[in-house]
Amino acid sequence: MTHENLFILKNLSKRFVKGKETISIFDGLDMTIPKGDFLAIMGPSGSGKTTLLNLLGGVDQPTGGEVIFDGERVDSLSESQLTKWRANNIGFIFQFYNLMPMLNAERNVELPLLLTNLSSKERMQRVHTALKLVGLEDRAKHMPSEMSGGQLQRVAIARAVVSDPKLLLCDEPTGDLDRQTADEILQMLQLLNRDFGKTIVMVTHDPAAARYASRTLHLDKGQFVEKEQLMEKSA
Amino acid sequence: MSIFSQSWAVIVMNIRSLPRRLWMSLAMVLASAVVVAVLLAFLAMAKGFEVTLQSAGAKDVAFFLRTGSAAELNSSVTRDQVNLIAEAPGIARSGNSPIVSPELYVIVDGIKKSSLTEANIPLRGLDPQGVELRQNFTLVAGRMFAPGTDELIVGEGILREFNGFDLGSEVRFGKYKWKVVGVFSTGGNVFESELWADAKVIQSLYNRGSTYQSVRAKLTPDADLEAIKAYLENDPRITQEVQTEEAYFAAQGKSLSYMAIFGRVISSVMAFGALAGALNTMYTSVADRAKEIATLRAIGFSHFSAFVGTMAEALVLALIGGIVGALSAFALFDGMNASTLGGSFTQVVFSFEMSPELVLQGVYLSLIIGFVSGFFPAWRAASVPVAVAFQGGR
Numbered sequence: 001m002t003h004e005n006l007f008i009l010k011n012l013s014k015r016f017v018k019g020k021e022t023i024s025i026f027d028g029l030d031m032t033i034p035k036g037d038f039l040a041i042m043g044p045s046g047s048g049k050t051t052l053l054n055l056l057g058g059v060d061q062p063t064g065g066e067v068i069f070d071g072e073r074v075d076s077l078s079e080s081q082l083t084k085w086r087a088n089n090i091g092f093i094f095q096f097y098n099l100m101p102m103l104n105a106e107r108n109v110e111l112p113l114l115l116t117n118l119s120s121k122e123r124m125q126r127v128h129t130a131l132k133l134v135g136l137e138d139r140a141k142h143m144p145s146e147m148s149g150g151q152l153q154r155v156a157i158a159r160a161v162v163s164d165p166k167l168l169l170c171d172e173p174t175g176d177l178d179r180q181t182a183d184e185i186l187q188m189l190q191l192l193n194r195d196f197g198k199t200i201v202m203v204t205h206d207p208a209a210a211r212y213a214s215r216t217l218h219l220d221k222g223q224f225v226e227k228e229q230l231m232e233k234s235a
Numbered sequence: 236m237s238i239f240s241q242s243w244a245v246i247v248m249n250i251r252s253l254p255r256r257l258w259m260s261l262a263m264v265l266a267s268a269v270v271v272a273v274l275l276a277f278l279a280m281a282k283g284f285e286v287t288l289q290s291a292g293a294k295d296v297a298f299f300l301r302t303g304s305a306a307e308l309n310s311s312v313t314r315d316q317v318n319l320i321a322e323a324p325g326i327a328r329s330g331n332s333p334i335v336s337p338e339l340y341v342i343v344d345g346i347k348k349s350s351l352t353e354a355n356i357p358l359r360g361l362d363p364q365g366v367e368l369r370q371n372f373t374l375v376a377g378r379m380f381a382p383g384t385d386e387l388i389v390g391e392g393i394l395r396e397f398n399g400f401d402l403g404s405e406v407r408f409g410k411y412k413w414k415v416v417g418v419f420s421t422g423g424n425v426f427e428s429e430l431w432a433d434a435k436v437i438q439s440l441y442n443r444g445s446t447y448q449s450v451r452a453k454l455t456p457d458a459d460l461e462a463i464k465a466y467l468e469n470d471p472r473i474t475q476e477v478q479t480e481e482a483y484f485a486a487q488g489k490s491l492s493y494m495a496i497f498g499r500v501i502s503s504v505m506a507f508g509a510l511a512g513a514l515n516t517m518y519t520s521v522a523d524r525a526k527e528i529a530t531l532r533a534i535g536f537s538h539f540s541a542f543v544g545t546m547a548e549a550l551v552l553a554l555i556g557g558i559v560g561a562l563s564a565f566a567l568f569d570g571m572n573a574s575t576l577g578g579s580f581t582q583v584v585f586s587f588e589m590s591p592e593l594v595l596q597g598v599y600l601s602l603i604i605g606f607v608s609g610f611f612p613a614w615r616a617a618s619v620p621v622a623v624a625f626q627g628g629r
Contacts (some may be wrong), residue, residue, distance in 0.1 A: 061620055083535055083537055085534025092530075098526060114237070117237060
């Protein structure tokens with residue numbers, strides 16, 4: 001059975017207990033992410049963007065509500081089940097790349113494939129395909145310290161896509177890059193969305209970055225709001 | 236396959252990241268090395284003493300002391316008793332003569348080379364048959380003392396540790412002068428810590444009449460020690476008891492076993508100190524790698540791999556320390572000469588003995604340090620919140 005929506009969040013709530021105080025981040029949030037979507041999520045600091053990304057990526061669990069991924073509930077999975085689920089379905093792209101500094105580009109990209117039963121040869125074939133896709137095949141043996149910010153983010157993208165996940169979660173993917181390099185990275189994400197059908201959720205502060213997405217949602221105090229509303233509040 | 240490959244990958248990454256924590260890592264290696272070296276020094280000392288005594292004892296030599304005497308110094312055997320002992324069952328014979336060696340054991344003074352202080356040395360009186368009963372006896376310089384003269388031969392241990400016993404020199408004990416005519420070896424055992432001279436001359440000079448202090452007797456291959464004991468008990472004229480020479484020296488060798496216990500206590504206390512340092516190193520390591528661990532966990536690496544990676548790092552560092560400590564102890568202490576008071580209030584010269592078993596004990600200790608110091612930080616590594624990966628920061 002196929003599902004049109006990759007993610008459905010129903011009546012989602014998330015609360016943190018800090019000392020005697022309970023902080024509510026989301027209370028009754030609803031959201032749908034269709035397959036093949038390229039969604040940008042914007043909002044001021046503290047609006048809940050990163051918490052939402054953590055919930056979508058299965059690195060945090062909701063206090064209440066349902067998280068349905070490709071037709072299956074994932075909000076009640078155990079920690080180890082979530083770990084496997086992440087390995088099979090999610091690719092992460094971080095603001096500061098989060099590459100392993102002691103591994104070269106090739107070995108960094110190989111990391112998600114170590115969780116599969118692929119042979120070493122098969123893993124290397126996939127690694128080189130991914131590096132070729134991001135235009136860094138000739139940098140396979142380079143260490144992270146020998147690469148520029150743009151190159152590092154491209155290696156991180158290769159790592160995110162090498163195991164062919166359904167969803168890419170990007171946390172400020174261009175936050176550490178100059179405009180030109182940021183545009184190159186965003187074009188690459190667009191290509192992955194358009195030509196390879198990857199569903200992408202990108203958290204960003206940058207309106208220019210958000211314009212590369214097919215749609216943008218604005219988050220404020222744990223609720224999605226119309227852009228105009230947000231601007232009014234800011235004014 | 237997956238668990239193995241992901242754990243291996245984490246181990247490799249952790250080890251490769253060690254240069255980032257070079258000084259902390261070296262401190263842990265050093266702490267482990269010092270603990271192991273100290274432990275091995277004590278154990279090698281105790282082992283060396285034990286080997287020196289135990290290797291002196293032969294299974295096929297019966298050793299007779301006055302009942303209740305723990306050592307030769309406070310034992311006595313009359314000439315008549317020697318003759319009765321010689322007729323006990325199971326005593327080997329050469330032609331018609333039983334192979335027995337009645338011996339005297341008196342204490343003389345010597346000056347230690349290390350401290351230039353006086354210390355007790357045993358002067359043993361024996362005859363040529365007594366010399367033959369010693370395993371591995373070789374005269375390494377000079378000649379054997381002549382019976383009935385004031386000549387003596389000196390053990391190699393005495394020559395190493397005491398002044399004034401060089402071949403050809405004259406030594407004075409009280410009012411008597413002796414001439415050193417030979418140097419002997421018995422393969423490094425306790426007899427090398429002795430001076431040997433003719434038994435009858437010692438009897439005469441030290442007013443011992445016709446008494447001795449111990450008797451050694453060669454046993455036949457089928458000798459039964461119980462039969463000899465029964466023979467001694469059934470003859471009221473005999474006031475001696477018997478054991479094998481091997482058993483006698485084994486008991487004497489245990490007298491320095493407190494050194495091994497002391498060494499273990501000291502090194503255990505030090506190990507606790509080293510553990511504190513090692514725990515600090517490993518917690519620092521986990522903090523240093525928190526973002527990497529969280530990233531791997533986000534990608535899908537298991538808790539277990541994060542745990543194993545940290546444990547491996549701790550074990551590797553502690554093991555390197557253990558090996559360095561063992562090698563240092565081997566280089567510094569193996570074969571080192573020392574002397575201490577033995578069971579007869581005389582100096583026993585012995586060498587520190589570093590055996591593969593002792594080195595293994597050191598390595599085990601380092602692995603214990605590694606395991607304990609790695610376990611709790613590894614547990615923390617396994618529970619680093621994955622959200623840390625999203626919190627940014629270079």
